[in-house]
Amino acid sequence: MISVIIPVYNQADKIGRCLDSLLAQTYRDFExxxxxxxxxxxxxxxxxxxxxxxxxxxxxxxxxxxxxRGANAARNRGWNESQGDFLLFSDADIFWRADALEKLVNSLMRNPQASYCYSSFRLGRKKFHLWPFDPERLRREPYIHTSALIRRQDFPGFDNAIKRFQDWDLWLTMLEQGKGGLFYDDFLFTVAGGGRISKWLPSFTYKLLPFLPQVKKYQEAATVIKVKHRLPYDPK
Incomplete structure (x- = not known):
């Protein structure tokens, strides 16, 4: 079974579309x-x-x-309350393609060496095409979003102390534990447009969208992750 965990804060206007997309899934063994x-x-x-x-x-x-208590604490609470063998963390402003759960779980079933499976996505009408799993690229840049399907047995939990780059921190932690990912080469979900976009965007997109006012804060937060995981960084 898949546990779809949705942390939500003041997104009453978005969560309905997210839930409708889950109700329409072809794969039905989920909570x-x-x-x-x-x-x-x-x-x-x-x-x-x-x-x-x-x-x-x-x-x-x-x-x-x-x-x-913040996004990571909410995600961890959902994880602790869930029952599934697989975990999928979905923000409230995401809506899923009808076959998304089916594609992700089948990919993991066919690839037992992978601990999680992620896909490309759309932000409104714009496509963000991601890259295949590459440990060296992952150490250099945060290109994998949070909404991947994860094997429960391999999930270490989110670090509640990390406020930004939660996705990068998670995948680096798993990488250090010898657990890698799998890329499903298709667009399986869409992030709704609106005022909260910049708060959702996967960390890697801040390199692509330098005009956003949050960029400086994210660059500073990246240093926290690099220090934690002993990655090279510029102290300036």
């Missing part, structure tokens, strides 16, 4: 774990409406409400 990380919008009302849809579709689910 949904939603972690409301202290939202102050009308998320509870939206989720109440979707509970009926999930029950009708016979999809197991949990809705967990906690005080705001």
């Amino acid at each position: 949904i774990i939603i972690v409301d990380d202290g939202s102050t919008d009308h998320l509870d009302e939206v989720l109440l409406a979707y509970e009926l849809k999930l029950q009708k579709a016979k999809i197991p689910y949990k809705i967990i409400v906690q005080e705001n």
